[in-house]
Amino acid sequence: MQKVFETILIGLSTGSIYALMSLALVLVWRSTRVVNFAQAGQAMFSTYIGFEISSRSEVFWLGLLFAIVAGALLGAGVDYFFMRVLFKHANSGPAAVVAPVIATLGLLGLIRSFVGLTWGGEFKSIETPASTNGFTIGDSTIPFSPLNVLIIVTTALILIALAILFQRTNLGLALRASAYAPEIAQLAGIRTARTRTIGWAIAGGVGGVAGMLVTANNFLSPYSLDLLLVFGFIAAVIGGLESMVGAVIGAFVLGIGLTFILNYVGTSLVFIGGFTVLILVLIIKPDGIMSRGKARRA
Amino acid sequence: MSGLLVNNLSVSHGAISALRNVTFSVEPGQLAAVIGSNGAGKTTLLRTLSGLKDASSGNAEWEGRAMLGKKPDELVRRGISHVSEGKSVIPELTVKENLVLGGIWRANRSDTNAAIAEVVELFPRLGERMGQSADTLSGGERQMLAIGRALVSRPKLLLLDEPSLGLAPLVIEQIFETIDKLRHKLGLTVVLVEQNAMSALEIADTGVIINLGEVVASGKASDLINDPALRAAYLGY
Numbered sequence: 350m351q352k353v354f355e356t357i358l359i360g361l362s363t364g365s366i367y368a369l370m371s372l373a374l375v376l377v378w379r380s381t382r383v384v385n386f387a388q389a390g391q392a393m394f395s396t397y398i399g400f401e402i403s404s405r406s407e408v409f410w411l412g413l414l415f416a417i418v419a420g421a422l423l424g425a426g427v428d429y430f431f432m433r434v435l436f437k438h439a440n441s442g443p444a445a446v447v448a449p450v451i452a453t454l455g456l457l458g459l460i461r462s463f464v465g466l467t468w469g470g471e472f473k474s475i476e477t478p479a480s481t482n483g484f485t486i487g488d489s490t491i492p493f494s495p496l497n498v499l500i501i502v503t504t505a506l507i508l509i510a511l512a513i514l515f516q517r518t519n520l521g522l523a524l525r526a527s528a529y530a531p532e533i534a535q536l537a538g539i540r541t542a543r544t545r546t547i548g549w550a551i552a553g554g555v556g557g558v559a560g561m562l563v564t565a566n567n568f569l570s571p572y573s574l575d576l577l578l579v580f581g582f583i584a585a586v587i588g589g590l591e592s593m594v595g596a597v598i599g600a601f602v603l604g605i606g607l608t609f610i611l612n613y614v615g616t617s618l619v620f621i622g623g624f625t626v627l628i629l630v631l632i633i634k635p636d637g638i639m640s641r642g643k644a645r646r647a
Numbered sequence: 648m649s650g651l652l653v654n655n656l657s658v659s660h661g662a663i664s665a666l667r668n669v670t671f672s673v674e675p676g677q678l679a680a681v682i683g684s685n686g687a688g689k690t691t692l693l694r695t696l697s698g699l700k701d702a703s704s705g706n707a708e709w710e711g712r713a714m715l716g717k718k719p720d721e722l723v724r725r726g727i728s729h730v731s732e733g734k735s736v737i738p739e740l741t742v743k744e745n746l747v748l749g750g751i752w753r754a755n756r757s758d759t760n761a762a763i764a765e766v767v768e769l770f771p772r773l774g775e776r777m778g779q780s781a782d783t784l785s786g787g788e789r790q791m792l793a794i795g796r797a798l799v800s801r802p803k804l805l806l807l808d809e810p811s812l813g814l815a816p817l818v819i820e821q822i823f824e825t826i827d828k829l830r831h832k833l834g835l836t837v838v839l840v841e842q843n844a845m846s847a848l849e850i851a852d853t854g855v856i857i858n859l860g861e862v863v864a865s866g867k868a869s870d871l872i873n874d875p876a877l878r879a880a881y882l883g884y
Binding site for chain 2: 519522523525526529530532533534535536537538539540541
């Protein structure tokens with residue numbers, strides 16, 4: 350029984366990080382209709398910035414703050430200097446569908462090379478903001494640590510902040526309206542291109558947090574966030590790619606599910622487990638768990 | 648007079664010409680009905696006037712200032728509001744959010760709230776459904792909401808694209824009555840695009856009949872209604 354409980358707790362911590370990555374992908378998908386594979390690179394670059402700041406200042410949180418800012422600036426930059434230009438030139442035919450995806454993959458490679466040249470390929474580790482030693486209950490130590498608590502709490506705070514932003518502010522309304530119905534949003538006076546860039550910035554900042562939190566318990570390298578991208582993407586698909594709430598729920602389902610596989614079956618099956626979930630969702634409920642079984646628009 | 652002036656406007660979709668040398672004007676506070684069958688170019692006309700579509704030649708002015716080549720967000724700020732075809736509301740948002748959207752470009756939220764209160768006074772049914780998602784509204788209510796959203800921006804020029812589309816006859820009657828009532832009350836200049844020729848011309852001051860992208864007749868609405876040749880050829884009754 351205790352093992353089940355531990356597994357759920359660790360799953361929540363893992364799911365939190367997936368949730369952030371998944372949200373970053375959904376935010377961009379909703380506004381731009383692009384699955385942004387470069388998000389792994391953007392988050393990784395932001396994490397390197399966070400690593401630099403936190404190792405110099407020895408304060409994790411200062412690093413996190415800089416990672417958010419770096420992620421947001423990079424996200425906005427990618428949309429403004431890269432996607433806008435791309436959409437202007439590849440705006441019809443098969444190229445319009447394929448080009449953005451290829452472009453984000455190319456961008457991922459570009460960021461990776463840049464980071465490799467700047468920081469080298471060796472593993473870095475980040476100042477940990479809290480102990481990674483598990484809590485002790487009675488006379489046994491569980492694998493759930495203060496760092497895990499911190500990851501969950503930080504994620505919860507970010508989710509609350511995002512919920513307030515999207516549900517309670519004009520900017521949030523503009524972001525939602527531009528995603529659901531760009532033309533109506535435009536006719537309502539929203540500067541949709543600018544709004545989209547802000548959406549990319551938010552996604553970039555959230556991706557930066559995901560990178561920092563996952564690295565707090567791990568090592569950083571130009572490839573270290575690739576798996577996070579894959580699991581974030583699977584979580585987003587579970588949630589239907591459109592829904593931010595769906596992305597978060599999908600992430601927790603996946604995080605807890607994979608931790609069960611890890612604890613009860615073995616490490617080797619985690620990756621296969623993730624893809625099995627992805628394939629099952631695509632077969633059984635391709636619109637994601639949030640779909641109500643009807644078209645989005647009448 | 649410096650209402651809406653459209654002069655020699657031509658628009659094309661790629662190689663296909665959608666509008667050719669369209670010229671007409673609407674005086675301030677007047678309602679012009681733009682009549683024509685499917686594919687005549689009516690929707691293209693409104694999309695060009697609201698900045699969604701680029702013109703290939705000609706010009707258009709509102710209150711003496713050029714409209715073409717401007718983005719929709721800029722034109723909204725100049726008092727031009729376009730209610731696009733097909734009950735243009737965002738079903739994923741609540742009724743309230745759809746209305747707030749109409750004033751979202753304003754820095755001042757209390758101004759928007761006051762405008763929403765006025766719209767709710769005009770359409771009390773919307774007031775009862777503020778918290779519901781727009782998805783749950785009937786077709787007529789959605790059209791009211793679409794018009795209501797445009798009114799929240801306190802427009803001076805309202806571009807309405809087929810507000811009767813897909814509605815039951817009784818509801819259509821209500822919509823036209825509402826349009827007539829509110830444009831007098833608010834002193835709006837209106838361009839009303841319609842296939843429903845008779846109902847539109849009945850509340851219009853002037854009419855413009857478009858066929859295959861060209862203006863075939865224009866003038867006082869009452870004259871157009873009574874012209875037997877036009878009635879037979881374009882008005883369908």
